[in-house]
Amino acid sequence: MTLRLDGVSVCYGRHEVLASVSASVRPGDWVVCTGASGSGKSTLAHAIAGTLSSSARLSGAVRLERTPVAAIWQEPSSTFSPLRRVLDQVGDVLAARGAPRAQARDLLFRTGVDGKQDAYPHQFSAGQLQRAAIARALAVRPALLVADEPTSSLDPTTEAGIIELVDDVRREYGFDVLWMTHRPRPLRPWATRWWQIHDGVLNAAAPDPTHEAEEKGRPIPPRDSAPLVLRAAGLWKSYREPVLRGVDLQLYAGRTTALVGESGTGKSTLGRILAGLESPDAGELERFGPVQLVMPDPATALNPRWSAAEAVAEPETIRGIPRRQRRQTALRWLERLQLPAAAADRAVTGLSGGQRRRLLIARALVAGPQALIFDEATNGLDPALRDETTRLIRELQREFSLAILWITHDYETLPGFADEVFTLAAGRIRQVSHAPPLHP
């Protein structure tokens, strides 16, 4: 046995993310663990790799019967220090186990990182950096490789290359693989067993999910039936360099479009343009109804000297609606967003982060929008609060038939109800899927 999990539970505060997971990885295994965003996949990967954040509490036993374990993650750019050459960071791992640093060059060469050996992480493409991350993993001579969504921010060709590379070096170095993904299909030829995780509960004998999906076929929701709320075509925007290079996007009433991209790819710029806070350099933009942007950071998006009620009613203040009526509106929306009535007269700074976020949503809704753009809506919330906020947004969407654009850098925070998922990279948009696969 390579890995044995005995009743492993992980809690963040009172919220249980993993509930008594028991399973094992055997020699020769390439286990693929599927599950929707927020199901606990990443937490499981962190628990096994020993990288749980300090706020997590682990109980049960993670028994590694063959060691060491190595890991690769979704965003290789954040798992390398930006201040140190990649070669040195691979060398550090070698040095830590007493092997000569010089082997780092060979490892990078082996994983196909050519010619960039003296470069810093920011000089690598995402695919190349993931290859470098595999080189770093090899440097510990692993018995088990934990891969947490290592290809979900890559394009399909690069993704295939990474999977093949792992397969190559796996044979050469003789390690087993536990691969977390929400998109199992590319792994199908390699998977020896499937795990499925749902709300923190693991099924260690799951059927092949790609098989099932193929049989059922995934119905693509009809687009024509929903009214178009916003249409953007060929949007360009440059600051010093082009940020958006011809972005096309449509938002439909009652439908959710998710947009994922690394930081600095222009996601927020796109959101601001669609909401009319900035104008594009070129391209067409038609809004068939009011569009509101919910800012990413509730701490800076609200005037700290206002009470919650004043903040919520801001759109009506702008429209010149009398004070008493404004207050009625504010109270109604505060209640609708499940904020305590007592919060109305509290200063916005006295509210919790989650409450302030809901306040921002309420303020956006007071303006009577047909489309809402959420920029990192649940970023920085703990998983429980994240789920609660997402659920609330879903309810509001149903009630008001809102078109939603959900912008995030983190697949973990994608809402389960997204109808289509796009990525934004190098200024262009690409559709990833019509729906997050395997969402229960």
Added chain:
Amino acid sequence: MLRLCIRSLTLLLALSLFTFLLSEWSPGDFLSGLEASPEYSQSTAAAARQRLALDRPVAERYLSWLHSAVTGDFGISHAYGMPASELIRPRLWNTFRLNLTATTAAWIMAFWLGSWAAARRGGRLDAGLRQIFALLLGLPEILLALFGLWLFGSSPLLPYAVLALGALPTLAIHIRYSVGGALEHDAVRAARAHRITGVRLWWSYVFPLAAPPLISLAGISFGALFSASLLVEAALGYPGLGSLVLDSIQTRDTAVVAAAVALSGLLLMAANLSADLARRALDPKLRSR
């Protein structure tokens, strides 16, 4: 880089001009005190005024001071009758030495305490330490100085201790949060997952990742320390710039005040400039630009 130098120079010019104007706008001048005494005749006063060029318009006096600043003596002190630079140099050196020592001591202590707390973040010791520093943060240095005087009497070490202790809480709190953030950084978690530990982890990953905001803080905190230092020096009788500047302000010895302001401005700019350069050297993204 060139732009930075030009900006610094402009700022220095503005600073000295402002000092001059302030002294012009406030009532009276160097001779006002003397003129008030009965044995001082009107004609002597006028002669003295002419000799000290106080009868000239402020623009002319400023330009002549500027000229002397460029040639190096920063004008003549009316009170001491010697070039301001000669008056200031030994005191500036004393002040600089005091600040450098205090700041170094504060940083070393803060680094140790801050990192120590960061490594135990979430624990009771961390919380306790942060509480204590938050409390100390509100204590002005001058109060520390008076407290020190009462406790230990006059001691040559007291100004050093007061300034170092005064700077400590700000630094320690910033270091605690920067290092704590760096410890939660994905790159540090990844390094740990690959069994990089101990000195290698801290020096190659944690500290560099924590450093950028701290380097900027180093530049700024030197300035804050410097201004605190002037008061503390005067209160504790340390032979630095503090008492000289306070005296010169009272006696309206404009050349000395302007020179002291310009020279300390230069020193602070040098500190901020070094911080900027250090940040650039640390970050490969900034370096390649």
